[in-house]
Amino acid sequence: xxxxxxxxxxxxxxxxxxxxxxxxxxxxxxxxxxxxxxxxxxxxxxxxxxxxxxxxxxxxxxxxxxxxxxxxxxxxxxxxxxxxxxxxxxxxxxxxxxxxxxxxxxxxxxxxxxxxxxxxxxxxxxxxxxxxxxxxxxxxxxxxxxxxxxxxxxxxxxxxxxxxxxxxxxxxxxxxxxxxxxxxxxxxxxxxxxxxxxxxxxxxxxxxxxxxxxxxxxxxxxxxxxxxxxxxxxxxxxxxxxxxxxxxxxxxxxxxxxxxxxxxxxxxxxxxxxxxxxxxxxxxxxxxxxxxxxxxxxxxxxxxxxxxxxxxxxxxxxxxxxxxxxxxxxxxxxxxxxxxxxxxxxxxxxxxxxxxxxxxxxxxxxxxxxxxxxxxxxxxxxxxxxxxxxxxxxxxxxxxxxxxxxxxxxxxxxxxxxxxxxxxxxxxxxxxxxxxxxxxxxxxxxxxxxxxxxxxxxxxxxxxxxxxxxxxxxxxxxxxxxxxxxxxxxxxxxxxxxxxxxxxxxxxxxxxxxxxxxxxxxxxxxxxxxxxxxxxxxxxxxxxxx
Ligand code: 3PG
Ligand code: CO
Numbered sequence: 001x002x003x004x005x006x007x008x009x010x011x012x013x014x015x016x017x018x019x020x021x022x023x024x025x026x027x028x029x030x031x032x033x034x035x036x037x038x039x040x041x042x043x044x045x046x047x048x049x050x051x052x053x054x055x056x057x058x059x060x061x062x063x064x065x066x067x068x069x070x071x072x073x074x075x076x077x078x079x080x081x082x083x084x085x086x087x088x089x090x091x092x093x094x095x096x097x098x099x100x101x102x103x104x105x106x107x108x109x110x111x112x113x114x115x116x117x118x119x120x121x122x123x124x125x126x127x128x129x130x131x132x133x134x135x136x137x138x139x140x141x142x143x144x145x146x147x148x149x150x151x152x153x154x155x156x157x158x159x160x161x162x163x164x165x166x167x168x169x170x171x172x173x174x175x176x177x178x179x180x181x182x183x184x185x186x187x188x189x190x191x192x193x194x195x196x197x198x199x200x201x202x203x204x205x206x207x208x209x210x211x212x213x214x215x216x217x218x219x220x221x222x223x224x225x226x227x228x229x230x231x232x233x234x235x236x237x238x239x240x241x242x243x244x245x246x247x248x249x250x251x252x253x254x255x256x257x258x259x260x261x262x263x264x265x266x267x268x269x270x271x272x273x274x275x276x277x278x279x280x281x282x283x284x285x286x287x288x289x290x291x292x293x294x295x296x297x298x299x300x301x302x303x304x305x306x307x308x309x310x311x312x313x314x315x316x317x318x319x320x321x322x323x324x325x326x327x328x329x330x331x332x333x334x335x336x337x338x339x340x341x342x343x344x345x346x347x348x349x350x351x352x353x354x355x356x357x358x359x360x361x362x363x364x365x366x367x368x369x370x371x372x373x374x375x376x377x378x379x380x381x382x383x384x385x386x387x388x389x390x391x392x393x394x395x396x397x398x399x400x401x402x403x404x405x406x407x408x409x410x411x412x413x414x415x416x417x418x419x420x421x422x423x424x425x426x427x428x429x430x431x432x433x434x435x436x437x438x439x440x441x442x443x444x445x446x447x448x449x450x451x452x453x454x455x456x457x458x459x460x461x462x463x464x465x466x467x468x469x470x471x472x473x474x475x476x477x478x479x480x481x482x483x484x485x486x487x488x489x490x491x492x493x494x495x496x497x498x499x500x501x502x503x504x505x506x507x508x509x510x511x512x513x514x515x516x517x518x519x520x521x522x523x524x525x526x527x528x529x530x531x532x533x534x535x536x537x538x539x540x541x542x543x544x545x546x
Contacts, residue, residue, distance in 0.1 A: 001340060001341060002337055002340075002341050002527060002532035002533065002534075002535065003532065003533045004531060004532060004533070005528060005531050005532055005533055005545075006533070007545055008508070008509070008528065008529075008531055008545040009531050010529065010530045010531020010532070011454065011455060011456050011504075011506075011508065011529050011530070011531075012454040012455075013450065013453035013454035013455025013456070014405055014410055014411055014412060014413055014450065014453055014455040014456075015411065015412050015413075015455060015456050015458070015526055015529045015530060016405070016412070016413045016414070016415070016446075016450050016455060016456070016457045016458070017079070017412075017413070017414040017415070017457075017458045017460070017522060017526065018414075018415055018417070018443070018446070018457055018458065018459045018460070019076075019079070019356075019357070019414065019415065019416040019417070019460060019461060019462055020417050020420055020439050020459065020460070020461045021072060021353055021356075021416050021417060021418045021419070021420055021421035021422070021461060021462055021465075022418075022419075022420035022421025022422070022424045022425075022461065022462075022463065022464065022465030022466050022493070023420040023421075023436065023439065023461045023464070023465070023466055023467065023498065023499070024056065024461060024463060024464020024465065024466075024467040024468075024493075024494050024496035024497065024498050025053050025464070025467060025496055025497055025498060025499050026464070026467040026468060026494070026496045028468075028477075030470075030479065031429075031468060031469050031470035031472075031479050031487060031490075032466075032467050032468065032469070033420075033424065033429060033432040033433045033435070033436050033466040033467070033469050034420070034436050034466050034467050035467075036433050037433045037434075037436035037437045037440065038437055038440070039436060039437065039440040040440065040444070041440045041441075041443045041444040041447070042440050042443065045443075045459065045501045045503060046499070046501065049501050049502055049503050049504075050501075050502045050507075050509075050510055050511040051499060051500060051501040051502060051511060052499075052500050052511050052513040052517065052542060053497035053498065053499055053500065053513075054460065054497055054498050054499075054500045054513075054517055054518055054519055054521065054522075055497055055516065055517070055518035055519070056070040056075055056461065056462060056463045056464065056496075056497060056498045056518065056519050057069050057070040057463060057464075057493075057494075057495045057496075058070075058495070059084075060078075060084065060516075060518035060519070060520075061074040061075060061077075061078050061084060061087070061463075061518060061519060061520075062074055062077070062078070062084050062085050062086050062087035062090060062328070063087060063089055063090060063131070064089055064090045064093050064131070066495075067495075068089065068131050069131075069132070069164075069463065069464075069492065069493040069494060069495050070462065070463035070464075070493060070495075070519075071132040071164075071278075071462075071463060071493055072353065072356050072360065072421065072462050072463065073087070073088075073132075073278055073279075073280065073356075073360050074087045075461075075462030075463050075519055076356045076357065076360035076361050076416075076462055077328075077330060077360055077361075077363060077364070078518060078519040078520040079361065079460075079462065079519050079520070079522050079523065080333050080334050080335060080360065080361030080362060080363065080414075080523065081330050081331075081332070081333045081334065081363050081520070081523065081538075082332075082333070082334055082520050082521075082522075082523025082524050082534065082535075082537075082538030082539055083330075083332070083520055083523075083537060083538055083539065084518065084520050084539070085328040085329075085330055086328060087328055088277030088278055088310070088311050088325075088327060088328070089131045089132075089135065089277060091277075091311075091325050091326070091327070091328065092135070092138055092277050092310060092311070092324075092325050093135070093137075093138070095324070095325045096137075096138060096141045096142075101142075101324050101325055102145050102149075104324060104325075106308045106322045106323055106324045107145075107308075107324055109306055109308075109322065110271045110273060110306055110308050110322075111146065111149045111150075111151065111271070113269070113271045113306035114146075114151050114153075114270070114271040114306075115149075115150055115151065117269040118152065119153075119267070119269045119270045119271065120153045120154065120155055120264070120266075120267075120270045120271070121146055121151050121153070121154050121155075121270070121271045121272075121273070122154075122155045122156075122157060122194070122221070122264065122266055122270055122271065122272045122273070122305075123139055123142065123143070123154065123155070123156045123157065123272075123273050123275050124157040124159070124203070124221055124272065124273070124274050124275070124285070125139065125157075125158075125159060125273075125274055125275035125276045125282075125310075126159045126161055126164075126199055126204065126276055126281075127139075127156075127158035127159055127160060127161060127170075127173055127174075127177075127196070128160075128161035128164060128165045128169070128173055129165065129173075130161055130163075130164025130165045130492065131164070132164040132278060132493070133164070133204075133276040133277065133278040133281060133282070134275055134276045134277060134278075134310070136173060136177065138275060138277075138310070139156070139275050140177075140180060142273065142275065143156075143181075143184065143191055144184070147184055147189045147191070151189075152188075152189070152190060153190045153191070154189075154190070154191040154192075155191075155192060155193075155194035155263070155264035156181075156191070156192070156193045156194060156264075157193075157194055157195045157196060157220070157221040157264065158174070158193055158195075158196035158232060159196065159197065159198070159199040159202070159203055159204055160196060160197065160198050160199060160236070160248040160249065160251050161173075161199055161248060161249065162198070162199075162247045162248025162249040162250075162491060163199060163200070163248075163249045163425050163491050163492060164492050164493070165492060166471055166488065166490070166491075166492075167247040167248060167249070167427050167488075167489055167490070167491045168240075168247055168248055169248065170236050170248045170251070171233060171236055171237075174193070174232045174233055174236065175233070177193070178193070178231075178232070178233070181193070192256065192263055192264065193231075193232045193256060193264075194221075194255070194256050194262070194263050194264020194265075195220045195221050195224070195226065195253070195254065195255045195256060195262075195264055196220075196232055196235065196253070196254055197216070197217070197220055197226065197251055197252060197253030197254060198247075198248055198249045198250045198251035198252070199248075199249050199281075200213075200249040200250055201213065201216065201249070201250055201251060201252055201253060202214075202216045202217035202220055202253045203216075203217030203218075203220075203221070203281075203285050204217075204276075204281035204282070204285075205281065205284050206280040206281045206283070206284070206352075206355065207280065207351050207352065207354055207355045208284065208296075208351075209351045209352060209381055209383070210383055211284065211296045211297055212297075214284045214285055214288060214296070214297070215296075215297040215298075216253055217253070217285060218285070218288055218297070218299060219253075219300075220253040220254070220255060221264075221266060222265065222266040222299070222301070222303065223265060223300060223301060224255050224262030224264070224265040225255070226252070226253035226254050226255045227252065227253070227254050227255065228254075228255055228256075228257040228260070228262075229254050229255070229256060229257070230256065230257065230258075231256060232254070232256065235254035235256070236248075236251065239251050239252055239254065247427060247489075247491065249425075249491070250385075266303050266305060267303050267305075268303045268304045268305070269303075269304065269305070270303065270305045270306075271305060271306045271307075271308075272289060272305045272306070272307045272308070273307075273308050273309075273310070273324070274286060274289075274307075274308070274309045274310065274320070275310050276309075276310055277310040277311045277325070278311075278313075279311065279312075279313030279314060279319075279327075279364070280313075280355055280359075280360075282309060282310075282313045283313045283314055283319050284296070286307070286309055286313060286319050286320040287319060289305060289307045289320070290307060290319070290320055290321060306322070307320055307321075307322060308320065308322040308323055308324055309322070309323045309324070310323065310324050310325060311323050311324070311325050311326070311327045312326070312327050314359075314364075314366060315327060315364060315365070316365055316366040316367060317366060327364060328364075330363030330364055330365075331363065332535060332537055332538075333361075333362055333363040333365075333523075334361075334523040334526060334527070335361060335362045335363075335369055335374070336362070336363075336369050337527065337535060338373075338411075338412060338527075339368075339369035339370040339373055339374065340369075341532070342373065343373070343411045343412060343530065344373050344374070344375075344409055344410050344411045344412065345373060345374045345375070345410065345411070345412045345413070345414075346374075346375045346376075346377070346401075346404055346405075346409075346410040346412070346413040346414070347361065347374070347375070347376045347377070347413075347414050347415075348376075348377040348378075348379070348397060348400060348401050348404070348413070348414075348415050348416075349378070349379070349397065349415060349416040349417075349418065350378070350379040350380065350381045350392060350393035350396075350397060350418060351378055351379070351380055351381035352381045352392075352418045352422055353416040353418040353421075353422075354376075354378040356416055356462070357414050357415070357416045358376050361414065375404065375409070375410065377400055377404070379393045379396045379397050379400065380393075381393060381418075385426065386419075386422045386423045386425075386426055386431070386435075387423060387426040387428035387431035388431075390419060390423045390431040390432065390434040390435040390438060391419070391434065391435070391438040392418055392419050392422065392423075392435070392438070393418075394417050394419055394438045394439060394441070394442045395438075395442070397415060397417065397442070398442045398445050398446055401413065401415055401446060402445065402446060402449050405449055405450065405453060405455075406449065406453075408453070411530065412526065412530070416462075417438075417439045417442060419435035419436070419438050419439050420432070420435055420436055420439060420461070420465055420466040421462075421463075421465045421466070421493075422435075423435035423466070424465035424466040424469065424491070425465065425491050425492075426491065427469070427489035427490065427491040428489075429469045429489070432466045432469055435466065436466055443459065447503060450503070451503075451505050454506070456502070456503065456504045456508075456529055457501075457503040457504075458500065458501070458502065458503070458522060458525060458526065458529075459499065459500070459501040459503055460498055460499060460500045460501070460519070460522060461498035461499065462498070462519065463493045463494070463498065464493055464494030464495070464496035464497075464498060465492070465493050465494060467494055467496050468490055468494045468496070469489065469490055470487035470488060470489065470490050471487070471488040471489070471490045472490075498519070500513075500517075500521075500522070500542060502542070502543065508545065508546065509528075509529075509543035509544060509545045509546065510543065510544050510546065511542055511543060511544075512542060512543070512544050513542055517539070517540075517542060518539070520538070520539040521539050521540060521541055521542050522541075522542070523538055523539075523541075524538045524539060524540055524541035524542075525541035525542045525543055526541075527541075528541045528543055528545070529543065
């Protein structure tokens with residue numbers, strides 16, 4: 001249970017946390033869609049409200065190093081738990097470095113199965129060093145170990161990134177990886193890339209937004225049904241030439257063939273490792289492999305394989321059953337404490353970020369802590385490339401949020417506006433400016449309602465994205481020029497901090513930040529505003545009460 005705050009009795013109205021996904025802060029204006037956007041509300045807030053900036057990347061959110069950008073999973077985990085846990089990226093890197101991954105039952109079963117049947121070990125996953133969903137070094141370490149453990153044949157199914165890494169960088173990964181495999185093949189070990197495609201074209205759907213993506217992935221990796229090429233490099237070069245301007249995440253699927261035959265279909269008795277550590281975009285394909293009865297699409301053929309995920313992607317639903325590394329055990333979350341205290345909660349977003357304000361927010365837990373105290377609202381996302389609809393569902397979310405707040409039922413609410421992030425990931429600068437303006441417009445509608453209810457808004461973000469729309473040169477910090485002298489579009493998150501704005505027309509507190517506060521400070525801030533002390537394991541809040 002929460003203890004009463006020693007001095008502050010709590011605000012009367014709702015405490016609303018507004019997550020402007022992908023809206024970080026950078027003092028630079030060139031290539032900054034937030035600086036370029038018309039944002040009268042945000043400008044006014046920053047001019048008139050108490051605010052600070054929070055760390056949203058690197059160790060402050062449990063990533064292995066401060067070179068690692070933040071992402072929505074680790075960001076919402078920190079916001080919703082008030083604590084910093086070592087995250088999947090860190091846990092897997094440690095498990096590989098210490099060798100514990102290879103001593104675990106899951107790895108041994110994967111290897112034993114392929115050895116016993118003389119079958120193939122397949123790896124499927126995001127092929128980059130983005131370290132948001134996966135890291136290519138983890139893949140390489142596992143292939144080396146599979147060889148040392150006596151396997152004969154490995155096939156790799158590569159999901160091209162261009163979203164957590166530069167938008168047309170696929171060949172920077174494929175080239176060296178082919179050399180790496182060729183080296184391993186010298187003494188007869190048979191390891192090859194077997195299929196692939198852009199991560200937004202196949203396999204990595206999330207929150208059941210578009211099962212067709214997963215079906216296309218299944219056909220590609222398992223059935224070997226996609227366009228044929230002799231190598232991944234040939235596939236990427238050909239598909240790029242045929243689709244001018246296409247970026248890696250959208251490349252169509254391909255299958256590598258030899259003498260007209262796919263070299264890497266997945267059959268009964270094979271072993272399969274899905275090497276992403278992050279769950280949201282790994283759950284659906286894992287279900288397709290694991291479930292006996294499976295409704296979302298016709299698998300045509302369902303091979304009986306020994307399947308493992310890098311992590312367990314959903315601990316409550318047990319997906320997948322077998323996994324190589326245990327996920328962070330996030331406990332004592334804000335949602336759990338509020339539920340125990342009898343405080344009502346509303347969570348709302350559109351499909352693309354719905355799991356972020358529920359599952360990730362609650363420490364990777366599906367379902368509610370308390371059915372009657374919690375209301376979860378999902379507004380269905382569009383199924384179009386988001387640069388074509390940069391407003392996404394912001395208006396609908398705002399309509400529903402205002403309606404819900406006016407019922408007076410919710411003491412706390414959290415909302416995610418996905419625009420800055422989802423449109424920022426397309427690399428389309430013009431559309432991202434509109435996306436940011438859309439969020440500003442939503443704030444303009446929402447804040448007066450919160451104020452009229454005598455509530456407070458905490459306006460923040462989970463990580464940056466729209467704040468840097470051009471790839472910056474690591475040394476100079478200036479935008480990199482492409483061959484045509486045009487700055488290179490950047491699709492990934494940034495290392496920038498995020499704003500934290502305390503919107504309270506009654507000015508009941510002042511913002512304090514010792515300088516190193518991260519996203520995990522927001523949970524304590526929330527309970528303080530409700531008139532409670534934060535539990536001891538949470539990082540300290542950002543407000544001092546007068
Ligand atoms: C994605 O999955 O879309 C990106 O890799 C990361 O985006 P998110 O962390 O903002 O969801
Ligand atoms: Co993102």
